[in-house]
Amino acid sequence: MKQLWTGRFKGSLNEQAAALNNSLPFDRRLAAQDVRGSIAWTHALLGAGVLTPGESAKIEQGLGQIGRELADESFAFAPSDEDIHTAVERRLGELIGATAGKLHTGRSRNDQVATDFRMWIVEAEAEMLAEIRKVQASLLARAEKDFGTVMPGYTHLQRAQPILLSHWWLSHFWAFERDAARLREFRSRAAICPLGSGALAGTAFPVDREGLAKELGFDAASPNSLDAVSDRDFAAEFLFAAAMTGVHLSRMADAMILFAASEFGFIELDDAFATGSSLMPQKKNPDLLELARGKSGRLIGLLTGLLAVLKGLPSAYDKDLQEDKPLVFEAADTLATVLPVVRGLLDTLTVRAERMSAALDDGMYATELADYLARKGVPFREAHAAAGKAVRRSIELGIALSKMDAEEFRKIHPALEPDLADAFRLDRALARRNATGGTAPEAVREQMEKAKNILRMA
Amino acid sequence: MKQLWTGRFKGSLNEQAAALNNSLPFDRRLAAQDVRGSIAWTHALLGAGVLTPGESAKIEQGLGQIGRELADESFAFAPSDEDIHTAVERRLGELIGATAGKLHTGRSRNDQVATDFRMWIVEAEAEMLAEIRKVQASLLARAEKDFGTVMPGYTHLQRAQPILLSHWWLSHFWAFERDAARLREFRSRAAICPLGSGALAGTAFPVDREGLAKELGFDAASPNSLDAVSDRDFAAEFLFAAAMTGVHLSRMADAMILFAASEFGFIELDDAFATGSSLMPQKKNPDLLELARGKSGRLIGLLTGLLAVLKGLPSAYDKDLQEDKPLVFEAADTLATVLPVVRGLLDTLTVRAERMSAALDDGMYATELADYLARKGVPFREAHAAAGKAVRRSIELGIALSKMDAEEFRKIHPALEPDLADAFRLDRALARRNATGGTAPEAVREQMEKAKNILRMA
């Protein structure tokens, strides 16, 4: 096994060391990007007068064939291929002979790999964004379909106030909307072309770097060659975006696991998105939601891992940076697997409106009682205390709050007059929360409109 | 000790539990925001007809006085104050009596704390951005001052190619530029006003939420009340921005610690930014750079910590979210302490140009030799191998590469003709790297211009 850089070396690399050093098992995933990047570099070398038109055509033809071989998996890797770059260059030599040796002029694997990886991540960003958009669409579709269904809203996992189920679905829409925004902004930092930065100091041939950037679909050429080869912010930022999306999936999944439990019984998962038990035949398990939740823990670890790698480096290129790719690939694959399943699960689950409705106990109107008093001019603190006493009294008496005697209410606070019955009307409690972002049907309808517009313009 | 929510409760909170629950030790830092937020809420309640003009004026006056007491630290906290919100409200009651109890109408601590914290973080973002800008300015000033100084560029911590020191300084400029961009974009997600979301379902009083947002300097009102009270993406994103800035500081610091070591001797820290040893009087230690490097590890931990907190929650408000603030405060304080010191250290250090120059050994011209051959039409792979052989031969002979006999060169490759002396000229080696982002003096001058424009427009 012989590496391409052995000019100065006498001995050859120890076998275990070669295995550790070999990045082909993961960077072969950059094959298509490597070929496209090399074709663009061929054009740049032609423009710089390094290659003749004939040489350029020959190299481009060879690279084209390699691209096809890689695409149809007929490409044969050799034991000496220590990464995708050397594999492509080796094969090029086999196909077109010595001219192949001209391709690497003025280029280094340092700028080459950074270019390939950025091309890949810009594509991954677009795919991830598209998947998030689909989950958002499913959430919006649920909000529309389930409009009118009322459920208990929780804080501290205690029943707090009645809300529309549509409002709940949409609360996740907005979390994913922030993920989408982050991904779009991330693109502006990722779509920068390092090619032409050489190993660290820039290329010594007069290539048109802005043209290169344009040909490869980047927004601009990198402004500093040292920074260009050692910057992995884009990988860390991608991992952060993935981790945040993971956190959002996890929180939604955690809540839905609760809702699918017998004790809540608010939703039932479709058989296509639930699994059974090897021991307990009656079980219908939300494994897929648990996996979505669990995998978000791993996404956090991927981010932490890369930050710990980067933190420990001096500036400039060091081989440690090679650890960036497996982490990013795993994050992208994780979300590419999880997001469609979550979407399918959302699309197919059954809502048990009657269970939600049954869970709206009277205690949830305590805020309405306090608000009723506040509207009568009672200071809220006093109103809050009175409502609290009423709740306690109803518990003592074993009577539902709304059924408690008018006299009992009056004893608690003189302003609790018979018209307080209005406070116990669900439709009114909802309708009053009509300010922007509230759970009133009208406000939720506006919210759905806003969400629809966002998806339409995405 | 009596909490404000005790209406329903018979017993009082266990003392240790109260201590655990008490967030005043850290959230008192939100005092100014809490008062401003409450004043805006007073206006909103006035607009909604909940308060009369007289009540509103009275409350506003009271809050104004509380603001002054907090600012001049004459505010006396009471043992029953379990957070800054209850402290302010308690004091308001002392100052203006029962009317104080009307302030909390239609509001919850859930939307209140989210509002306060977002106000705080938007300010912190601006301060952090300003400090980063100053470090960038110091880096640019160094690039201008040290223009012309040449140093070895490293990869794998091995001498690779000569570069301008200015190019090295600027490589960090661009890393911080990405941090600045991230912070600016982060603002758009942080400057969203949750006030008027109530505990979770929205407020039941007709307040003008967009007006509230505007009065408090936010960009918009939050679109969903459930999301508004439980979203802490902005805190995580702030911590990610801080961690990335930390990573950049760490990488720069790590390199500068090397440069300050005797073996490199490239820079000397000013006495004002170095420390001594309690045991070894000759030592001049780069403690401050080490602290900058070390603290970036903690910043990573703060981010991880919050992500782990958030990941474990169902959607909606849970008390776990209270853990967000100490983490964010620590991150902001860390960078507020470190960034100015790094800047001062950059401004005052002495560059040892002669040591840098002495470290430019002949081996660093090997790439030039290969490029020389490439320019003569030798395929780069062949050129690279020939240059490698020349390096090995010079080592065998114990002669500097540039001093090796013409005959030796010819034996290695026939195209290595006498005019190769040009390859060993430092000025030419630099000047050739003149494509955008390269280390050629001309390219670096353009880079400095670009950097200057960025700071001018910031």
Place this chain on the structure above:
Amino acid sequence: MKQLWTGRFKGSLNEQAAALNNSLPFDRRLAAQDVRGSIAWTHALLGAGVLTPGESAKIEQGLGQIGRELADESFAFAPSDEDIHTAVERRLGELIGATAGKLHTGRSRNDQVATDFRMWIVEAEAEMLAEIRKVQASLLARAEKDFGTVMPGYTHLQRAQPILLSHWWLSHFWAFERDAARLREFRSRAAICPLGSGALAGTAFPVDREGLAKELGFDAASPNSLDAVSDRDFAAEFLFAAAMTGVHLSRMADAMILFAASEFGFIELDDAFATGSSLMPQKKNPDLLELARGKSGRLIGLLTGLLAVLKGLPSAYDKDLQEDKPLVFEAADTLATVLPVVRGLLDTLTVRAERMSAALDDGMYATELADYLARKGVPFREAHAAAGKAVRRSIELGIALSKMDAEEFRKIHPALEPDLADAFRLDRALARRNATGGTAPEAVREQMEKAKNILRMA
């Protein structure tokens, strides 16, 4: 402001740099350890002939007074005190004059701080262990008190099989038992004395390091001076132990938050360990459990933070190591605050046995049905499928599984004969799980005995 190491320096330290460098705000917590360590060092210097008996006595007397001043908080820190070590030494000079200057002979702050910190952490380990033991005792007490109460056991948060509540309590006992074991083992690596390692190379005076170790309560002297001053494994290991305990608290808290929700209603928190809402008077919130859960996220971040700090260092002492203490202090304080509250909460909560009992639906006997068939020789896979069909049939018919007609059962599987009624008896279902570690009352009683023995011998 003047540091103790300024001999070689002309300028003085920049003010912001001094603030960054100053570790007194956190390392003053090591005051008692620093004094005790210095007294032991005084004895060692006496033994080595560096100090006369008179000098030694004088220094010891001075240190004794300093110890008292620190203990009663009358110690006055000076602006020049950059850490606890220099503060103590400065004060010693004020108290006993020039002889104070002899104390630091042959010692460095590097070995001094490592010694102080290890003394502190060994004490912290003992306190944390004691608190864990108390939580274990509370769990065991609950298991004893609640013996006989049956609840649904869950997997995937779906009702799975009936279990004893005591079994559930004890499942947490064993998790904490592992924490206790880890802490005990950790001690053997923490209780190593670095004093006498100097700055890095060992002390140049003939001190008796094993004697020193013994006097300070350590198990042994460190075997290598370089390693001794730069090893922070003990801090990382402490943080890992704390994070694991946090994970255990979090998992238990998460389950108890569920159990306290209305939908489960299995437990009710005592008023002394629950909080109310500022907006919703009917709420009784498990804030303390949420804080226990949330804080475990921060503990993970503390561990990550230190590992990231350590990973980025070359071997030997670097100032980054100073970051170790705030992380460890925060972890110790967190658990010292959370553990007693969790204990109190456990001791005072009310179990709602009737709610648990009501949640034992018939589906949970499906495994019994399958086991019934298996005991009759039906292969388990076939038995499992038959039980599954029975569950589905009972759902179709809208009849509880145990009430389904014998004929229906026979149609599903011929071996489902009338004696299957036994499979639906709760007491039998429990009693059959009688192998070690099972939920049968007899097995649980043995388990309690085992737990009791552990606590007795602890």
Place this chain on the structure above:
Amino acid sequence: MKQLWTGRFKGSLNEQAAALNNSLPFDRRLAAQDVRGSIAWTHALLGAGVLTPGESAKIEQGLGQIGRELADESFAFAPSDEDIHTAVERRLGELIGATAGKLHTGRSRNDQVATDFRMWIVEAEAEMLAEIRKVQASLLARAEKDFGTVMPGYTHLQRAQPILLSHWWLSHFWAFERDAARLREFRSRAAICPLGSGALAGTAFPVDREGLAKELGFDAASPNSLDAVSDRDFAAEFLFAAAMTGVHLSRMADAMILFAASEFGFIELDDAFATGSSLMPQKKNPDLLELARGKSGRLIGLLTGLLAVLKGLPSAYDKDLQEDKPLVFEAADTLATVLPVVRGLLDTLTVRAERMSAALDDGMYATELADYLARKGVPFREAHAAAGKAVRRSIELGIALSKMDAEEFRKIHPALEPDLADAFRLDRALARRNATGGTAPEAVREQMEKAKNILRMA
């Protein structure tokens, strides 16, 4: 595709969901353990009277064949195999018919996978320990081989005091010794047998769990079935041990990367453990050390990832736990790849004693000067200041400290008499550091003896 638990289900699992749920890609690695565990369970069922001797023999024979098929990779997985457990059971059915269906009696995949995984991790622990021992042996061998070579010891990466290179090598020996101790102790918590815990409540058949544990090489049976199926402490502890070993590798690697840089030039890597550059033919890069350093960052991420997964769970088995295995496998593989390479690199590198020696500048004797004064009774603080002044004076005069005129010394401090020349003798400076753990040749020889004994008894 049909899963084994479909009795109750009407629809079949969505294809993408099945892919997400499928753990075979990673848990097939537990194949050997799964077969061994199943054989032991067969014996247990025989003992419990569930299987007849004939059935037991038949199942065991079938499992034996499956074990062979898996070992020689002739085992054919089917699309319906959703994990290794179902694959083995499916194949058993093909081989021996319906009797295969009896194997899963009284067992659940929950206890089965926990058992398999613990068996695997106990083996992995032993392998990792063995590899660490080999690295320790290489470090000890280097210490012996390089005995007598003197190098500068550093703190803050500044030259501090002369030390023996052997002392430096051994400082890493002790760090790995702690890793070894942690692994040994970890075993006691990992080698606990969960088999017989069923899904959560224990098995309903009278199996001998202690016998099972013994047959499978475990130390004991788990004491609580709930805890047994949901405890993943052992995985987290394994990841922590791996991360700490990673941190130790990283710190050693970081220092060696420095030592291999031209500016230090202390070591030269063998060609078998260094790589070249694709652009710069003169480079000899320490890629393998960089990979060792970088990979330790990923190890930290693996630990963080699992802790974040665990923290987010209620107690009891949830599918999130499935995420444990890929993390542990990756950690084990990483160290299994890195440790042997680091060892090979240590064994083959060349020490440049002359470069180390040349780096011992006079400033490093400043401590000796201070100690000289201290030995004369000058308080160390005064001695330290005087030594500092001497260093500054020698810098001003441009004369090496040891060559400075006696008169100059006297002016600095009257006790600096002509006999101070002794302070500048390297051999004396080393020899004086003779307390346990010091760098004196004698102390280092004792240290080597101690290390040798440890390895002998390992």
